[in-house]
Amino acid sequence: MENVLFLACIEPDGSLGKTARETLAIARQAAAELGAEFCAGLIGEHCEPGSRTAAAAGCAALYLVEGSAFGISRYATDSAAAEAIARAARPTLVFAPAVSRVSRFIAGLAQRLNGRVDTQITGLAVHDGQLVVDRWFYRQRIEATLTRTTRPWLLTVAPGTMPAFDGDAAPTRVERIAVDLPESLQRTRVEGVQAPPGAGQTVRPDAELLFVAGAGWTKPQRDGQSHVEQAAQLILGFLDRTQASLGGSKSLVDVGGEGQPVLPFLTHLNQVGQTGATPRHPKGLATCCHGEEPHVVGWRFINERRAINLDPNCGWARGKADVLYVADAFAVMRKVNELLGG
Amino acid sequence: MSGYHVVVCGSVVPDPLHPLEPVTGPNGPELKNEMILPAVFDPWAAHALYEAAHLVQSVPGSRLWLVSIGPRAKLQQVMMTIGQKVVLQLVALDGPAGGFVDAAATAEALADAIAAIDGLDRARLVLCGGWASASRGAGAVLQMVGEHLGIVDQFQGVDELAVQPDGALRVVERADGGLNQVSLCAGPPVLLGWATGNRPEPPNNPQIGMQNMRGVMPALQKARPAQLGMDGLRYCCAQAPRRRRETRIVKDMPVDEIAREIVAWIRG
Numbered sequence: 174m175e176n177v178l179f180l181a182c183i184e185p186d187g188s189l190g191k192t193a194r195e196t197l198a199i200a201r202q203a204a205a206e207l208g209a210e211f212c213a214g215l216i217g218e219h220c221e222p223g224s225r226t227a228a229a230a231g232c233a234a235l236y237l238v239e240g241s242a243f244g245i246s247r248y249a250t251d252s253a254a255a256e257a258i259a260r261a262a263r264p265t266l267v268f269a270p271a272v273s274r275v276s277r278f279i280a281g282l283a284q285r286l287n288g289r290v291d292t293q294i295t296g297l298a299v300h301d302g303q304l305v306v307d308r309w310f311y312r313q314r315i316e317a318t319l320t321r322t323t324r325p326w327l328l329t330v331a332p333g334t335m336p337a338f339d340g341d342a343a344p345t346r347v348e349r350i351a352v353d354l355p356e357s358l359q360r361t362r363v364e365g366v367q368a369p370p371g372a373g374q375t376v377r378p379d380a381e382l383l384f385v386a387g388a389g390w391t392k393p394q395r396d397g398q399s400h401v402e403q404a405a406q407l408i409l410g411f412l413d414r415t416q417a418s419l420g421g422s423k424s425l426v427d428v429g430g431e432g433q434p435v436l437p438f439l440t441h442l443n444q445v446g447q448t449g450a451t452p453r454h455p456k457g458l459a460t461c462c463h464g465e466e467p468h469v470v471g472w473r474f475i476n477e478r479r480a481i482n483l484d485p486n487c488g489w490a491r492g493k494a495d496v497l498y499v500a501d502a503f504a505v506m507r508k509v510n511e512l513l514g515g
Numbered sequence: 516m517s518g519y520h521v522v523v524c525g526s527v528v529p530d531p532l533h534p535l536e537p538v539t540g541p542n543g544p545e546l547k548n549e550m551i552l553p554a555v556f557d558p559w560a561a562h563a564l565y566e567a568a569h570l571v572q573s574v575p576g577s578r579l580w581l582v583s584i585g586p587r588a589k590l591q592q593v594m595m596t597i598g599q600k601v602v603l604q605l606v607a608l609d610g611p612a613g614g615f616v617d618a619a620a621t622a623e624a625l626a627d628a629i630a631a632i633d634g635l636d637r638a639r640l641v642l643c644g645g646w647a648s649a650s651r652g653a654g655a656v657l658q659m660v661g662e663h664l665g666i667v668d669q670f671q672g673v674d675e676l677a678v679q680p681d682g683a684l685r686v687v688e689r690a691d692g693g694l695n696q697v698s699l700c701a702g703p704p705v706l707l708g709w710a711t712g713n714r715p716e717p718p719n720n721p722q723i724g725m726q727n728m729r730g731v732m733p734a735l736q737k738a739r740p741a742q743l744g745m746d747g748l749r750y751c752c753a754q755a756p757r758r759r760r761e762t763r764i765v766k767d768m769p770v771d772e773i774a775r776e777i778v779a780w781i782r783g
């Protein structure tokens with residue numbers, strides 16, 4: 174019989190984050206369909222109310238590793254904590270959220286447990302009592318369904334795969350695991366988490382809308398001049414009014430490195446595409462961006478897509494956007510901002 | 516003895532500008548015409564290599580190895596460009612580099628190859644690579660290699676590395692939501708899975724090319740075959756997304772009307 178472990182790191186306030194609760198929902202579903210045992214392992218400074226959420230999802234046992242050393246994302250301590258949980262819970266299947274903290278150690282954990290790992294799964298099913306999962310290869314260009322016989326099998330679940338689980342119940346069985354932390358596991362000191370300098374916080378994963386700026390914003394326009402300051406005002410004005418998340422094409426993000434005029438609030442963290450992010454938003458608006466394949470692979474999980482480009486033959490026209498407005502983005506966005514008011 | 520022993524793991528991937536189509540091969544999915552698709556050095560691994568070269572240049576006594584598993588002919592093709600940019604010693608294994616190969620098998624072969632490097636001081640090891648490949652995209656191999664080699668100071672999505680006066684390493688990693696996590700690590704052995712970093716691609720330098728080729732060609736010639744098993748992994752299917760959107764191309768619509776339509780769509 175399979176034994177399903179939901180494994181997560183707790184937020185600073187003790188709760189489970191959104192992706193963790195989505196993963197909890199998936200793990201719960203898998204356990205039910207497989208007729209498996211279901212337990213949870215949580216790592217954090219303190220695990221209330223996260224442990225109550227896991228209990229509400231039906232986790233029969235809770236394995237907790239708590240303490241200030243576990244309140245931060247650090248490979249040495251997180252992998253030690255997760256290993257201790259896995260050794261206690263003896264899972265055959267582990268479901269964990271594909272957030273940066275977990276993604277830093279999950280494969281190392283699989284190696285330690287002599288198991289196998291598949292990251293960023295986007296779906297699962299049970300066929301003839303066997304778990305199969307979906308994930309993307311080649312940067313969202315090929316989707317495959319796969320299964321494994323090796324156990325434990327560790328899986329991280331991509332954000333947005335399933336509605337998040339919510340609930341509150343008193344746990345029935347809690348096992349607090351003490352993890353020994355010799356000096357050798359504390360050679361790294363985490364100084365903190367911060368927004369990149371000059372960038373502000375323009376990456377907003379929970380926003381309804383992704384606004385993508387392309388290199389066209391910095392290129393010479395009809396008058397032969399480039400208008401970078403105006404571009405910055407229009408883009409920031411729009412972000413301000415809509416609270417959209419800001420994405421950028423590689424060409425635009427790279428411009429800064431070459432001593433050319435640059436939009437200072439755009440960094441590589443904003444980059445969408447092959448060598449950038451693959452964000453998830455219900456809607457996306459691309460402006461002054463050509464829509465080339467290495468860019469558009471980053472739009473795999475954007476449902477509704479519109480683009481503004483001067484070129485009717487740009488990539489967006491070829492089945493990549495729902496609507497392409499052949500127009501000057503400077504003029505359109507000025508008017509859009511006006512209509513949005515504020 | 517001072518300086519770092521820097522090992523970069525990285526291999527080839529299909530040129531991202533090229534369409535990909537999966538087909539079924541003897542061991543599961545493969546890419547159609549995989550052997551003739553144009554290849555590039557895996558982009559995030561390339562950033563790792565440029566950052567590694569910078570570290571080696573700035574700390575006297577340091578050395579740089581590139582450890583690569585890939586089809587020999589493809590590695591050779593890609594080394595023609597990479598080998599002109601960065602002074603390196605190549606350790607090549609002749610094996611599959613595709614996305615459907617199991618990460619655990621790749622990691623084991625890489626770890627064995629690294630452990631066998633003559634003259635490598637593991638106490639000074641800075642193990643680098645891309646934080647995810649452009650093929651499997653799992654972000655798994657490097658962590659597993661690190662585990663094989665007993666490295667418990669690991670960082671992923673690294674954009675910045677700075678050596679402090681006391682020898683500690685200041686590492687800036689990507690965290691969720693466009694944030695950075697900053698850490699101080701006492702020193703090697705350490706593992707760095709690089710994201711984009713800060714350094715532009717170095718220009719081609721024919722002198723570096725000449726210097727490298729003396730080692731690269733023999734390394735390719737003596738590349739051992741790497742048999743990477745699937746070990747309990749079975750693919751049920753693999754497909755390229757079929758969906759093509761019916762793009763409505765709006766020409767000659769007045770700006771005001773476009774703006775109204777967009778605002779209605781955003782609010783809708």
Ligand SMILES: Cc1cc2nc3c(=O)[nH]c(=O)nc-3n(C[C@H](O)[C@H](O)[C@H](O)COP(=O)(O)OP(=O)(O)OC[C@H]3O[C@@H](n4cnc5c(N)ncnc54)[C@H](O)[C@@H]3O)c2cc1C
Pocket residue numbers: 386387388389390392394421422423424425444445446447448449450460461462463464465466467468471481482483484487500501502503531532555558
């Ligand atoms: C290995 C590799 C990895 C890559 N990874 C990525 C990646 O992760 N992300 C990515 O984005 N790219 C990536 N690329 C690059 C990609 O192929 C394109 O070169 C890039 O996306 C182009 O950016 P762009 O569309 O902003 O710029 P351009 O191609 O320069 O397009 C600018 C566009 O702006 C339009 N324009 C100009 N002025 C206006 C105006 N006033 N109003 C409306 N439209 C206007 C123009 O018509 C044009 O279409 C990668 C390439 C390679 C080889």
